Amino acid sequence: MKAALFVELGRIVLDEKPVPEVGANDALIRITTTTICGTDIHILKGEYPVEKGLTIGHEPVGIIEKLGSNVRGYKEGERVIAGAICPSGYSNACLDGLASQDGQSAAHGLKPMGGLRFGNTIDGSQAEYLLVPDATANLSQVTDALTDEQVLMCPDIMSTGFAGAESGNIKIGDTVAVFSQGPIGLCATAGAKLRGATTIIAVETVPKRIEMSKRIGADIVVDFGAGDPVDEIMHITQGRGVDVAIEALGLQSTFESCLRILKPGGTLSCLGVYSEDLTIPLDAFHTGLGDNRIVTSLCPGGKERMRRLMNVIASERFDFRPPITHHFDLEQIEDAYELFANQRDGVLKIAITP
């Protein structure tokens, strides 16, 4: 089968691989739609190390081709998705309420996500076929009423973005700022609205993203190209600061700005994948006396999470046209990487179809 492999720093190429063998707890999925994520670009650039030869991609939509003998609750031919993070269900972490951190163990040391993650520790979805481990915990059927593209954001982008709002413990009437309105930031904005925030301040400068942000839930947009967003947000909140700040870009500057706009007692919810050490300025941290929280969230996975996210889409709670700006065939995935890595042509997300 065709698959997009990480070959070496700077190169992800389409190549041939054998169709995987199906173990007792596995399911083989024939991919119908997948996409490229910012994390894949981190892999391409060597900022996020994976083994050479690994198939990349962690956002699968497809048809069940073959089920392992122990997999229960599905039929071959059903259309399904699986989350980017595949909890086993049976690890200590899962049973302790930390399903995203499955795989931690003495053997794995402290490696986060040590267990399973498509295109990270096992072969991923940018291929004709994908092997889903612990399939009973991870496959979720897609209703006929939803298209592939409508559910393509569930496995990672939407689950991660919403988690930023959930981990921030947003309450009805909260003021929330979301720094950057890329795909994950947009979903964080939508998630903040879903949890009851009533003043959502999106920070962005790209006109197309500003427009999508307003459509999906932002009440106010602060253009960081037009001045310091910290001053602007303190002005908007009349000096009060925000209840929750969601950082969805992954830079020191946005991390620090988020700290500076937090009210005493406020929460900074980080969704970025960082590339360097972070600094917490003493004043922005109130010397440690501000009752502040800094929380990080890895994309929640598993079939129940996917079921819930698809319900959100089906219920039409907001105008969630998936932020897909481009379409490529799997054969052209190298071109898609080139486009996405350089953020050319106003790209947000690319639908890839084998």
Add this chain to the structure above:
Amino acid sequence: MKAALFVELGRIVLDEKPVPEVGANDALIRITTTTICGTDIHILKGEYPVEKGLTIGHEPVGIIEKLGSNVRGYKEGERVIAGAICPSGYSNACLDGLASQDGQSAAHGLKPMGGLRFGNTIDGSQAEYLLVPDATANLSQVTDALTDEQVLMCPDIMSTGFAGAESGNIKIGDTVAVFSQGPIGLCATAGAKLRGATTIIAVETVPKRIEMSKRIGADIVVDFGAGDPVDEIMHITQGRGVDVAIEALGLQSTFESCLRILKPGGTLSCLGVYSEDLTIPLDAFHTGLGDNRIVTSLCPGGKERMRRLMNVIASERFDFRPPITHHFDLEQIEDAYELFANQRDGVLKIAITP
């Protein structure tokens, strides 16, 4: 009356001040016992700025001398304590469940603890008399069964230490590390035990503190003088890491060590008052993908908190001999500062009696 005043950087001196006027919502307390806190040394050294002439001290035990006309539920002559942080009860922060951060407002900007805090924004307890604002919310009667010294830790040390365990959201069966066993660290150790932690690892090197730590709740003590505590704790936990790490010293090195021993999904609960910017090393933060939380806690105050803490002492849940190592008369408080600031003679806490 006599009062210990901050005069200038490096000097806290005993001087005369008028006995305060009692407003409608105030209570005047005749101090019977108080103490010096690490925060007072931060003030002395200019690391924590206060106005010149302010009376220092935020840990009062005393007798009600006079009650304002609106204060309800007390009688003059009753023995009481008041928490270091005095919530009004009527601020938006209080009514939103953030009583320690009372006083935030447009007028105060983002200053944490902007409202009231003895020896910080209003005159404190190292004096013959103390004026307690919003007294109905803040005075808590002391039962005859408890001595002044037994309850002297409630207003700050115990409330703060326990908050470290509470904010860490410790669960039954958790493994918890507490970095440093000064007065607050000791109370964090006790708090971790009270919340159900079953493997409590105290990190300390001073023999007397190690001994107190074991008596109060530590299951294992790691002597950081004998090697890298990170390696030792990872060894003890068989590579699993701790569920919660409590940082009670206030240094970059301990902050960083705490991050490095967290399990994926684990929480770092900060109790330190920091003096410089903090760095979050990228690897210790799992690039932001570890589902980790960093939380800070300011000493919870108010009469209900004080009532609960005194119940803990009265119930003899653990061998809580207050960590008082020295006694001074208020007249000798300058000597007490000299001793405490230099941590001479194995000092932990000093009882000051006017």
Add this chain to the structure above:
Amino acid sequence: MKAALFVELGRIVLDEKPVPEVGANDALIRITTTTICGTDIHILKGEYPVEKGLTIGHEPVGIIEKLGSNVRGYKEGERVIAGAICPSGYSNACLDGLASQDGQSAAHGLKPMGGLRFGNTIDGSQAEYLLVPDATANLSQVTDALTDEQVLMCPDIMSTGFAGAESGNIKIGDTVAVFSQGPIGLCATAGAKLRGATTIIAVETVPKRIEMSKRIGADIVVDFGAGDPVDEIMHITQGRGVDVAIEALGLQSTFESCLRILKPGGTLSCLGVYSEDLTIPLDAFHTGLGDNRIVTSLCPGGKERMRRLMNVIASERFDFRPPITHHFDLEQIEDAYELFANQRDGVLKIAITP
């Protein structure tokens, strides 16, 4: 001044009363708009006992006429609301996070809401003037952008309805049933949507209420006049049951139906004011082994809650035209009671203006 007084069982009449004296912590409000609540009808019918001569009403909108000497943060002439439940802020209950249950004390025994509640233990809002106790904790300014009628639901109906959703701990993607779509049920429906429920099943039979329910957030309406709603809801959820059921009518039959549609692990959130003992059928309770929760919520009050609720309205999160169907002058309040008590003419809520 004119005021609607409870005279005896079955009689609430308009009569003269002196304008109240303003104490140090009080504020006197000149009422501009108020309304009649279902609880007032319980009072009228003697099902909810109050003292004879008490002024009824607990939903005030008005202008600050006079402020007590200790009240901070307001100016005379400002337009404000106050919640039906007026927490003092300084009670043990308030400081313990249970502001609605302020007033509990040894003196009050276990009486819930023992402290303060307009038209219940102190004079209420169906009058020309209202005295608000502990005014600093309870007055919340109304922005010019919102009309009296738009904020009239905040003090009770909206705060209570949302609390049903909040106490139920609704999560993104939940299925929620709301039994009955009177004013509180409608607000519970809106609250469920605000917290992220994606399948909201409203149970109602009155066409006008069904229509409002759909506009405000219901995805599906089950007409209990057309068959057993339990069967219908189990069919809709494919036998799975609901995550949260909100009971907003106050009858044994709806309480029991809610239990019967709960999934194992589901929560029944009660908003009804009950008039008789309730029965928990053994089978519907899974003999106590279903990990179910039954929670009750008293209307959260205080200025911060009011601020947040007015934000919800100002943010236009949903099409919240206040469910006001009739207008009466205070002079005609006895007619208004007659109409409302008999639920004539499709009445939902009545605006009363002095």
Add this chain to the structure above:
Amino acid sequence: MKAALFVELGRIVLDEKPVPEVGANDALIRITTTTICGTDIHILKGEYPVEKGLTIGHEPVGIIEKLGSNVRGYKEGERVIAGAICPSGYSNACLDGLASQDGQSAAHGLKPMGGLRFGNTIDGSQAEYLLVPDATANLSQVTDALTDEQVLMCPDIMSTGFAGAESGNIKIGDTVAVFSQGPIGLCATAGAKLRGATTIIAVETVPKRIEMSKRIGADIVVDFGAGDPVDEIMHITQGRGVDVAIEALGLQSTFESCLRILKPGGTLSCLGVYSEDLTIPLDAFHTGLGDNRIVTSLCPGGKERMRRLMNVIASERFDFRPPITHHFDLEQIEDAYELFANQRDGVLKIAITP
């Protein structure tokens, strides 16, 4: 092999059964110690229906005899326990944080615990061998430092008792009442202490249980044989009521007494298995306005829970001598049932050894 089978109402007998076949995800355990639970007596009396011929018992300690091909993390010959409730880990309920309610599904309707429970829907532990399904999620190794009898309470009694304290959301300084001090009530008392309750009021009349209760954590014992415990507890709490009441007997009278002693805002945590409809008296429920909660908890299972409970025992947090009063060989289990069903000879728990 020998096994104790439910034959018909009133009869559990020892009989022969084939040793079970081991499927891919199963483990076969050679039982070394097990016990009889109150639930087994409910089964015996027909109050809790199970299929005829089922092996009873859900509290296993034993040696791994054989592992299925997919089971990971164990070796044959290891000594293990498994919780009474065996979550699969891969169900929607498990992945939604409701592991005890695994097995709910459209197919099962609303049956709680629909999936797996030893001696309930699959063969149990009162036998020479036990088949553990989804063994990777459920087996937990026992350290050599702990005896069979020390860990025998973990699978059900201790997990359930602690859950009563955990679901009640006990805070540091809480006052908690525990009604009845049978094995589960004793563990609820211990659990309340582990969560930080400082006034624990145990309600019991049997001298031996009173003694154990005091040793394990009760601060005060109320003898219900000596007067109405409601009056006594209201007196002890000076009219304030308790923060949390734990009902561990399963009767209407204790359920009702618990409601009557709750403070406004307090929680009733039910651990009883009820045999008839329950009544909530209107006054004890404050007509629904008391912000009260009624919660039920089914015994949490899975290997992580078992690991944590064994840590509690190993840490010697309290004087937990297991409440085993009698020992029987599996051959004599019918006699053991006779003794336990009639609560003769001061029996608390019986150790059964094949």
